[in-house]
Amino acid sequence: MQIRVYYEDTDTSGFVYHSNYLKFCERARSELFFQKGLSPINGDSHFVVKKIEAEFIKSAKLSDILIVKTLVSEIRGASLKLIQNIYRNNELIFEAKILLAHLKGEKVSKITHETLEFFTNFKNR
Amino acid sequence: MQIRVYYEDTDTSGFVYHSNYLKFCERARSELFFQKGLSPINGDSHFVVKKIEAEFIKSAKLSDILIVKTLVSEIRGASLKLIQNIYRNNELIFEAKILLAHLKGEKVSKITHETLEFFTNFKNR
Amino acid sequence: MQIRVYYEDTDTSGFVYHSNYLKFCERARSELFFQKGLSPINGDSHFVVKKIEAEFIKSAKLSDILIVKTLVSEIRGASLKLIQNIYRNNELIFEAKILLAHLKGEKVSKITHETLEFFTNFKNR
Amino acid sequence: MQIRVYYEDTDTSGFVYHSNYLKFCERARSELFFQKGLSPINGDSHFVVKKIEAEFIKSAKLSDILIVKTLVSEIRGASLKLIQNIYRNNELIFEAKILLAHLKGEKVSKITHETLEFFTNFKNR
Numbered sequence: 001m002q003i004r005v006y007y008e009d010t011d012t013s014g015f016v017y018h019s020n021y022l023k024f025c026e027r028a029r030s031e032l033f034f035q036k037g038l039s040p041i042n043g044d045s046h047f048v049v050k051k052i053e054a055e056f057i058k059s060a061k062l063s064d065i066l067i068v069k070t071l072v073s074e075i076r077g078a079s080l081k082l083i084q085n086i087y088r089n090n091e092l093i094f095e096a097k098i099l100l101a102h103l104k105g106e107k108v109s110k111i112t113h114e115t116l117e118f119f120t121n122f123k124n125r
Numbered sequence: 126m127q128i129r130v131y132y133e134d135t136d137t138s139g140f141v142y143h144s145n146y147l148k149f150c151e152r153a154r155s156e157l158f159f160q161k162g163l164s165p166i167n168g169d170s171h172f173v174v175k176k177i178e179a180e181f182i183k184s185a186k187l188s189d190i191l192i193v194k195t196l197v198s199e200i201r202g203a204s205l206k207l208i209q210n211i212y213r214n215n216e217l218i219f220e221a222k223i224l225l226a227h228l229k230g231e232k233v234s235k236i237t238h239e240t241l242e243f244f245t246n247f248k249n250r
Numbered sequence: 251m252q253i254r255v256y257y258e259d260t261d262t263s264g265f266v267y268h269s270n271y272l273k274f275c276e277r278a279r280s281e282l283f284f285q286k287g288l289s290p291i292n293g294d295s296h297f298v299v300k301k302i303e304a305e306f307i308k309s310a311k312l313s314d315i316l317i318v319k320t321l322v323s324e325i326r327g328a329s330l331k332l333i334q335n336i337y338r339n340n341e342l343i344f345e346a347k348i349l350l351a352h353l354k355g356e357k358v359s360k361i362t363h364e365t366l367e368f369f370t371n372f373k374n375r
Numbered sequence: 376m377q378i379r380v381y382y383e384d385t386d387t388s389g390f391v392y393h394s395n396y397l398k399f400c401e402r403a404r405s406e407l408f409f410q411k412g413l414s415p416i417n418g419d420s421h422f423v424v425k426k427i428e429a430e431f432i433k434s435a436k437l438s439d440i441l442i443v444k445t446l447v448s449e450i451r452g453a454s455l456k457l458i459q460n461i462y463r464n465n466e467l468i469f470e471a472k473i474l475l476a477h478l479k480g481e482k483v484s485k486i487t488h489e490t491l492e493f494f495t496n497f498k499n500r
Contacts, residue, residue: 180300
């Protein structure tokens, strides 16, 4: 997924505000669903971020075009581990390991069979 | 209401990103409710912004302390007009006229008597 | 310019947070430059938003695809007036009149001949 | 440092958008400086986030009042490790370990003596 850096993404340092890389990752996760005509919210079921380990390698700036690559590294009954890397011109500038939990209402709940299959597609990209 | 400018509010120009002044105004509107132990959302009733006329007079930057002043200029059955001005050290840097509509669900609906009284308090501040 | 609505753009009402429509407009303005290999920042010259008149007609929600159309309505020596409309499925949901001032450093300054020509392209789209 | 949750901080799930907890942490870091009449930017020296490990324990929602506590866990020549926890009514809802690097221009550089002393104050809070 390709993302352009706009004014709103930058801060007074001249570079992208650090937490916005996590927004870019979330856009890429949602876009996986949208591209298949699905939504990350399915009735009262959805995913929430439980843990993030992120490394900020290089800084992006206004007008940069970034690529977010999403890989599912582990699928469990009620959670997923993702690796999301952000590249600029094939150079890795940000990497994150993200643990998502699946909720139904406000309770952790098993990921449905269809959603599991959906994510299996992203295991070896 | 007093607001500090943080990194997140600025952009690569070194100043506050323009639409963030509108966020500051919204914080001030919500804080009117919170200060009285109320919420801007009352069951399925809430206000939405319908129109904005804003003038950007001076730019704020990291660490500035801004004051948002809110005045109710007109109260109708299902809408309110507000004037929200932002000051830095008594200097006016932003002014907005904001028309809010009152919704119940997704339909325009009469503002309740209690809410009308609540806003009347802000008519001559 | 096409924009997808992500989680970050929405708020607890279930719809897009009002000031984010102005972010979408800014993305479209910047993208005009980026598409030609230019930047909205040219040395120490850039544009700032001086006035906005915006009308919020319908609300957008997660996964919506919005189209921002930008028209230059007036070109003066040191300022521009734009009309920026946002559509969803050909339905107008937001419209704004935006006055931009051209700055060199922190002072208003004449728009260069090249930039004037650049914007003239968007006068009758 | 006390933070109120406003509309802008929430998303369509009804809770605070995940990366906004990192914004709250950044506000608290900057506020450490502002409270002493200092700035996190000192000439061309400033800190950047290099690594984050964050755990999202509970979700905050509109009108919640959150407390961010910042503890310096390790001080090195050109970097700092912080622990930043967010509480709501004394309940821990978010915790993060954050590695900051000190830059002069775009290069890693030794933290000045004064800044080291400044951070030493926050080692045992």
